[in-house]
Amino acid sequence: MKKKLLINIVVVCFWLTFLFFLQRLLLPKYMSEIHEGNMTEEYYKDKSSHDVIFIGDCEVFSNISPITLWEKYGITSYIRGSAQQLIWQSYYLLEDTLRYEKPKVVVFNVLAMKYNEPQKEAYNRLTLDGMKLSKSKINAIKASMTEEEALITYIFPILRYHTRWNELSGEDFKYIMSKDKITHNGLLMRIDVKPVTTIPTGKKLADYQFGENSYDYLDRMTKLCKENDIELILIKSPSVYPYWYEEWEQQMVQYAKDNDLKYFNFLDTAAEIGIDYNEDTFDGGLHLNLSGAEKLSDYFGKILSESCQLMDHRNDLDLKKLWDEKTAFYYNMKEAQQNELELYGYLKSYGAKAPSNDDTSIE
C-alpha cells in the first residue's frame, strides 16, 4: 500500500515537472524580437526599491530614462510599462508593485484613457503573461480579456501556446529557464533616429468624453495611491501621435484639479524641454529615442526632485554600487547599438525593421 502510494506520488511529480518544463519551452521568449514581451517579468529580478514608479504604455517605456534620473538627481525609479498597456492593466500592475515596495511617487501616462474596452489578445499577452500569479493578475486578466479569450489559458499558458511546438527555435531552448536583461529599469533603449515629417491632425470624433471604465480605473489608481500615502502624478508624454485632442486635455486638467493631482503635458513644453523632433525620435514622433528620453528625464527629474522632495541617493554607497552597475549596462548597450547602426544601418537586434529604399531613417 505504501509502495503504491509512493509510486503514485513519484508519477504525479514526474508529470508536473514535465509539464512545467514543457510550458517553459513553449512560451515565447521575446529575446530576438518583440522585446516588449519581457518587460513585465523583468521587474521581479530587480530587488531594490524605487522612489518613483512609472506606469503606462510605450510612451513611458520609450520616453523616460531611469539612468538619467539617477545620474542627474539621484532618483531611483522603475518603469512598469508595456506595449499598449491599458489603464486597468496599469492599475493592477501598480497593485502588484505595492506587494514588493512602496514608492513615494507614481507617474501615469494618460494616453491609455482613450481605451475604454479590452483591445487585442496579443497586447494582453505581452503585458500579462509576465505577471506573477496573484489576485492582481487574475483581476487584470479578467478586465483585459477579449470575448475569445479564456482565463485558464493565462493561468496555464501552455494551453494557449501548445501550438508553438512546430515553431520552436534555438532561442526557446537557450532561454528556457532564464533570459538576458534587456531593459534599463524598464526603459527599452533605441538610439536610432527617424525625424518627424508629417504630424497627422486628429479626425473629428462624435464623442470626446473618456469612457466610464477608464475613469473608474483612474479613480481606483488615485484612491490606491492616497491610501498608501503615494503621490500620483499624471503626465502626457511628448509623442506627436496618436493625436492628443484638446478635449482630452481639458478632461485631464479638470481631473487633476478635482483630485488635487499634478498633471504635466510635455507636448506643450517640448520646446522648453529641448526636444528636437528631427533628432529625438526613432519612428517619426511616436516615441522618443534615447536622446529624447534623456532630455525629458532631465527636465522631469528636476520637477520630481524639487516638487516631491525626493532624496538624492547618490551618496548612499549601497545604492551607488547598484546603480553604477546599471549605468555601465546602459552605456554598454548604447555603444553596442551605435556599433550595430554603423554595421547594418539599422538596429537589427533591437526591434528595428530593415530600412526600405525610400526609408528616411538616419543614424
Next chain:
Amino acid sequence: MKKLILVLVAMLLLVGCSSKGKTDLDAEPEKGLDTTSEAETKEVGFSFKNNDVTINMNVPAKETIDALGEPMDYFEAASCAFQGLDKIYYYSGFELSTYPNKDVDYISSVTFSDDSVSTIEGICLGSKLEDVLAAYGDDYKEELGLYTYTLGKTNLTFLIEDNLVASVNYLAVLE
C-alpha cells in the same frame, strides 16, 4: 492513477485548442481579413471615387495607391511592439489609410479633409443632414450625431454638427 494520467494528457490535447489554432502572437495582431476567392465575389460595400479611381475598403492597397499617383504627403505609424505599419496617404481633399496583414497593405479608411471631394452619391463636408438621408435612406445607426451606414464590409459614417456634415469616413469592417 492511469486514469489520472489519461485525463492530464487529454487536457493537454483538447483544452485550449481553439478554431484559431496557431498562436501567431509574434506577428501583427490578426485583423481578420477574409481573402478567399469566395469573399472577393461578395459585395465590396461603399466605394469612393476620386477622378477615375474607385477606392474600396479592405482590398490590397497597392493598385489603388499606384493609380492615385504621388500623394501630397505620407505618414506611417509603427504598431506598438509588432512589425507592420499603419500608413496614411494624403491626397487633395482626402486621406487614405492602410493596415498591414501578412506583408500586404489593405485599405482601412478614407477620410475627407475638405469639401473639394464628395461621395459618389454627392455628399461632401458641409452638406445638410437631409441630403444625407435623401441619398442613403434611413437604414442607419445614429449615436451622438454620428450616422453610420453599413454595406458589405464597409461602414460609411457622417458626423453631423449643427445639421451639417462635419466629417465623412469610409471604414473597413474588420472582423
